[in-house]
Amino acid sequence: MLRLLTPDPARHDDWAALVTAFDGGAMDGSGYVEGERPDTSADAFAAHLDHRLGEEDPDREPAPGRVHGSYRWIEEDGRLVGFIALRHALNRFLFDQGGHIGYSVAPAARRRGVATGALRLMVDEARARGLDPVLVTCVEDNVGSRRTIERCGGAYDGSVAGMRRYWIGTGERPVRPAV
Structure with a gap:
């Protein structure tokens, strides 16, 4: 059974094993920037x-350049087999390249529908928050992610700086933010 979980302090060891499973690869949706090697110590966690x-x-101001968002495992x-995040708003960078939803699945759990199931669940969470449509992006040559987004109803809207942009949902698309 596939579920999206709010990060839980009691699952440090499971989280550390998941981070290690990525072996330095991109962990989209985790809150870490690509190339960043997370410290898996209890204090850093x-x-x-x-x-x-x-x-x-909503009562805490996000860090500069970031927006409010929901992180799930x-x-x-x-x-634990992956990360997924829902950004509650789009700044200019997210509108162009990052999207509302970012996700990644550990290598051993890929190619068996985990990303598709997780993305569907997060799109439902987005709708429950009043976000429709949502923007989901992937690197131009990431065929697996492209297929995942398209299976979830993603409508291709062009590419920006090597990122394919897809909208999922039927609502009115937002306007590109000024910043």
Whole structure:
């Protein structure tokens, strides 16, 4: 069974194993920037959770260049297998390249529908928050991610700086932000 979980401080060891499984690869939806090697110590984990969970709190101002968002862990049959995030708004960078939703699945869990199932669940969460449509992007040559987005109803809207842009949903598309 596939579920999206709010990050849980009690699952440090599971999270550390998931981070290690990426072996330095991109962990979109995790809150880490590509190329960043996460510190998996208990103290660093606690700080990471505080930042990620704080971004969901509308009473806390997000860090410069970031927007409020919901971070989730993808769990399959009790094991953490990936990350997914929903940004509650789009700044100019997110509108052009990052999108509302970012996700990644650990290498051992790929090619069996985990990303598609997780994306569908997050699109439902977005709709529950009043976000429709949502923008989802992927690197131009990432065929697996492209197929995942298209299976979830993504309508291609062109590419910007090597990123394919897809809208999922039927609502009115937002205008590109000034910043």
